[in-house]
Amino acid sequence: MPSVEDRLVAVLGAARQGSGVWLTSRLVLTSAHLFEEDDIAAVAEPRGSGLVTCDVVWAGDPDTCDIALLTARTPMLLPKSPPPLRWGRCAGWQPMPRCQVLGFPQVQRYGGGELEAAQVPGTLMPLAGRMRGHYILHADHHPPAPVQGGSPWDGLSGGPVFAGHLLIGIASGDPMGWQHSSIESVPLSAAMDDPGFRKALQEHWPDAPEFEEVTSAYPEDLAYEPAYAKAVKAAYSRLEIFGLDELSSGDWDLDTAYLSLEAQSPPAARPGPAEPRGRIEDLLGSRPRTVLRGEAGAGKTTLVWWLASHTVCRTLPGQLAELDGMIPFVVPMRSLAARGITSPTPSQLPKIARLPVDRPPDGWAGRVLEAGRGLLLVDGMDEIPQADRELARKWLAGLLRMYPRTRCLVTVRPLAVGSDWLEQEGFEELRLLPLGDEDIQSFVAAWHGAARLECDRYADEHWAKRQRKRLDALEQELGREFRRNDVLRDLARTPLLCAVICALHRARNGFLPETRWELYSAALNLMLATRDIHRRIHQPEGIELTVDEGRQLLQRIAVWLARNGRAELTREQAVRQLASALRGLRRVRAQGTPQSVLMHLLNRSGLLQERSPDAIQFIHRTFQDYLAAKEFQESDCLDELLLHAAEEQWQDILRLVVGHCGRSEERRLIAGLTAAADAAPDRATEWPLRALAAHCALNARYIEDEQYAEVWAGLRRLLPARSERELHALGQDVVAAVH
Template sequence: MSIVSLADRTVVVSAIQQGSGVLIADRLVLSCAHVVKSGSVLIAHPAASDRVRATVAWIDYELDVALLETVEPVRPVPPVRLGVVDTRQAIPGCEITGFPRVQRYGPDRRLEADQYTATVLPAAGQLRGLLVCELDGPPAARPDDEPSALSGLSGGPVFMGDVLLGVARQVPRQRDGHRVECVPLAPVLAAKPFRLVCERTGVGLRQERVHGSFPRDLRYEAEYAQALGVAYRRTKIFGLDELSRHDREWDLDTAYLSLEAQAQDRAAPGQPLPRRIDDLLAGRPRVLLRGDAGAGKTTLLWWLAAHASARTLSDALAPLNGLIPFVVPLRTLRARGVTFPGPAELSTAADLAIDTAPEGWAGRVLDTGRALLLVDGLDEVPPEEREQAHTWLSRLLARYPETRCVVTVRPLAVEPDWLRSEGFAELRLLP
């Protein structure tokens, strides 16, 4: 999984005054209303030589936040992770980036990005609807008749790891530069105009609840994505005995062909037309996928796991990018004497070549709605244990209802609508 650095997302916003902003997608910038107000807006990035013109797509002066849409992509970044603080406990290890005046350099006072570490204090600004950050190392205090050394930081992003929590708004003078008051994301994400702009520009809004800082998670997720790529980017072609072992292994990037499937909706009249499996999966968060042996069920799950974790899915499946796949190969688990894994065991079910996960990591992934559960081979479970399998899966998804899930099974292994009560749609892979 490619991790986009904070520097790639932080931009200069030039309008009625100079401020900062954050790329929530390649053409959408979140900043402060008092920076923008009205009129011409230009966006600059340190890695680009030209400034990009932008328009105000939405502005809220009460929140002091503005959403800007650029005429062309600023940087090739995926949609940012959006976090809503859901705790009253302090969250250390957060970062604020931007372009404050104190960081200008040279005789022509060129802008350069600055970076501050901070602790988010969720209870401090609760009554005023603010996100308050205590800087670990505040800048020197300025005389009362001079602007704050941090002016120009307005609109700069507040990140916990790679999760955006809000944008900086102002530095109250009475705190001697120790605190930064920020706009939290909760009211922004609740604003209908903001959501409409994101929908129109094709940016999926997937927010997650933030309960605390777990700095090891981010690095582990990058390692986990690499391990998934190693495990699932190659497939073996069976039945071609005249080929060598090397020639029977093909790279999924070149060997994978999109499969066709039919929706199995008994309430709909007539036989549904075959469609690409990519399109059918896109609008169905939970799918029971039936198919004969050799139809490509397992290969499809491998392909989804490798590409979702690497953020390389496109078109209809792009919303899966950045999800954390948990592959559960039931036949392999049974051979190892394991039945149905609990949340803490999901990351080890596929037996990846990777170190032990940080304690509680899989549960945090599930709790934030970022899991893609891929259960392969339900027919490998003996018939007398399939009710137990149903109970395992239904309880897991009831505990973590935002989890996307694909389950594969042979056509007649379970009765029709076996998982309908859990919100599963049924698809049938064509031969």
């Protein structure tokens, strides 16, 4: 793999040889004292592609700023995909071990004076050259002997000085009196202080990186950060795609599943005209702190993962270039709630996501945040109990006041927190928009493209070819169905449900459900019944479950999470819920213990996952809410649901439970919501209850005219909506019915 060391080049002046570092394919940084006025230089890179003629476009005073900038007349042949160059400056006076200078010194000559690269490790002494504005590097090894009466380091001038992966200086000389054990260098920051250098750099390299501060007392940070970046990439660059693991296991490259989403600022969020909708990448770039609202399944977590993995790889698109190379800290709020952490300290941030990486150096995260290099990605603020959200807000506000240069993205469901929740901390709001018609078609193409990649895993090429052909036909057929069927298109307005529709369309040879509840039910059947049949797996782990048995078990876990305001539970908690469910499931109980049943569900259902040790969750909150709603209905606990009707965390369950209810249950549920709205003390409490009652009335399979009219009369007394929050609480189906 190319590294920063691959940027080393040899520089040949009219009378002297030196070293240098290439910045771009046409730009080289070296020492000024190698050249006389109007010199033409040549550059050779170590792979032996020949000499490239260069012009000196800027040269500093060799006594004060011994740095020169060269431009190649033809592009240099460079390694493919080199890592981006990062620049740094020392931010303290403590010695900094594990630095290095690279070049082609006289001491490293071979044969008939042939050049050979040298790598000189050492400790940088920022204070040692303070009076002259230089850095001094003390070599770790025994100093070389003089060469022909001169300095053994002759030819090293212009060589890059690196602190970890950061270029911090250019070698310039061999200080007298140190017997060649030290090498002097000019800090890059000194060149940046010269207006002429800045002008030349801007002209030839307008995208030059910003300086990063290197704290000399903590050089171990530089050694740790590549390992952390590798762990982030390993954890967040792959994603499960719903419906694509029926015939194979594993996950998929995130970029295969990533869809650039549309977003919009809420009305009046910014002064002036309302901002048009735009792609999320375009809007995030200009917002250092953002609260991103989106429905369940809208792609919030996928966006967080995509940002984290591309930030550490420095592969973000141009709109987000400011984030390239920052250190992302992903904070899944559901994990905090499950572990009882309410106010994580900076030292806990790298550990929350349980990345496969060693413990960071003490104080590392705090130093990252202090330097303004941290990207805080707080995912799922709605997944902690409502009572804890104010405490979470205070924690986040305090952390950002302590480290004001930290960039931050917070994801949350639309109604989980108020519009001014983090306004005082400089946050701006964005709202993910439903997938447009073109986005749905793009998603269908991407999903089927990923499915065709799945065919590459088949051993039988003839079978793989048939499956690819079938997927081509299914993609075209589903695309036509989306263009024709308004109801189906409206069901597919989130990436999750669009993926479910693609999977069901494939599994059921084109037959598709017509309502949201039929869609969820069919998806559960797909995961619980047909998944192992497609894989030709019989009684894995010695356990075989029917669809109804699997659903009953999962419902117990889902309802426990709902009642406890949680999105995760431990193995011990899950086993207790399954043990309770098994009392009524005699056939399953005879097959194995609650522990073995849990293992079966984790391995085979596709609906539960253990993303970190002892932290079990549903693959998506939508399925958790659907199953919890079914359990409340089957266990005759609608009254318990109604007691929580005014609480935001329970409202998605209430919207889903009506699809499970029979005729008398529908009447009872809607009457309870109407009565709760009549008794509400204020508009803020009454509005979501009226909206819920209207949603249930619209989706009830049987409702008498008198009750239906009562529901709509109660809502119309409050219309029109007075805020974006009230309008969103109605939901698309109610808004469409009102108009």
